[in-house]
Structure formats: C-alpha cells, structure tokens
Amino acid sequence: MSDTASTTTLWRPTGPVELDLVRESGWRAWPPRLPEQPIFYPVLNEDYAIRIARDWNVKHDGAGFVTRFEVDTAFLRRYPVRRAGGETILELWVPAEELDEFNAHIVGEIEVVRAFRAEA
Template identity: 85%
Template structure:
C-alpha cells in the first residue's frame, strides 16, 4: 500500500495572548474567527518577520508576543498571492476573514508556539 503525502508550506503568525488562548482552545488546530475590524487574516512567510512583529508590536500592546509555526497544504495556498508588505523579506498572505474556516481545514498538524517575547 502506498501512502501519498500532501506537500505543505510552513507559515508563521505572530500573536498575542488572547488569540493564542483561542488557538489552544481549538486543540492547536485552528485559527479563531476574525473580529469585525479584522477583515483579513495575515500569516507570514518567514520566521524573522514574525519575530519582529511579535517582539516589536505584540509585546508593547499586550505584554507578551508569541511566534507560531504551522503547515498548510501547498496546493490550497496557491489561491492566495504572496504580498510584499515592505522590504524583500516582509512577505505575507492575505486570507479574507470569510475564508478562514476553509483555510483551517487545510492546516496539517498542530499550530506550534516556537518563540515567546515579554
């Protein structure tokens, strides 16, 4: 019997404690729905960019910033063009809030906390 392995892409997301608590409540398997003032979910394509946001934005805003890492089916991600939000390594995907449930269905494995800043 042959097992076909799904190709995945590693993404990162800087997050604060409130969002992380909701991720934990999902069993580390889903991102929570966006708030009305958050029409887009922004995962980023490299750890360095996620670190900068967690450390420089989340810590001042809430006292702690986390960097998470997770895998998503590569074929599914093709629908979201890579957006350059600044310098060469400031790359992110823009996932409309109304598509987040479907995005979550294409996560592979658990969302992991890889860094914490206070």
C-alpha cells in the same frame, strides 16, 4: 515559504488572547476575525514574525508569540504572496470569510516556537 512534501510552513505572530483561542481549538485552528479584522495574514518567514511579535505584540499586549504551522501547498496557491514592506516582509492575505476553509487545510498542529514578554 518552504515546501516539505505537500505542505508549506507559515508563521503567525500573535498576542496572548489569540493564542488562548488557538489553544482552545486543540492547536488546530485560528479563531474567527473580529469585525475590524477583515484579513488573516500569516507570514512567510520566521524573522518577520519575530519582529512583529517582539516589537508590536509585546508593546500592545504585554507578550508576543511566534507560531509555526503547515498548510496544504496546493490550497495556498489561491493566495498571492504580498510584500508588506522590504524584500523579506512577505505575507498571505486570507479574507476573514475564508478562514474556516483555510483552517481545514492546516496539517498537524499550530506550535509556539518563540515567546516574548514585557520587561518587569
């Protein structure tokens, strides 16, 4: 988690369907969670996001993307950092019912920084 001014950089690995919904938002918001997705989890480092996009999203969706975005740092303090495995496997757990408020604290646009596709 890096602080620049009053924002924190987060990453999110995503598949093509979710990315299309982000594009439809004008690159400003994450779509609502599905009923089986009670948590939205952005991650705290690009390497972890790459591993998920490349190794999970490609396998299940045919493509995986790593996005980067900035969120108001003061707002993020309500979400403790969760370790989901090794020392660098860090993420935030945002309850689905708080996603609209989370989106309101995104500063700037969500950008795609890496793309992975299944081999033909």
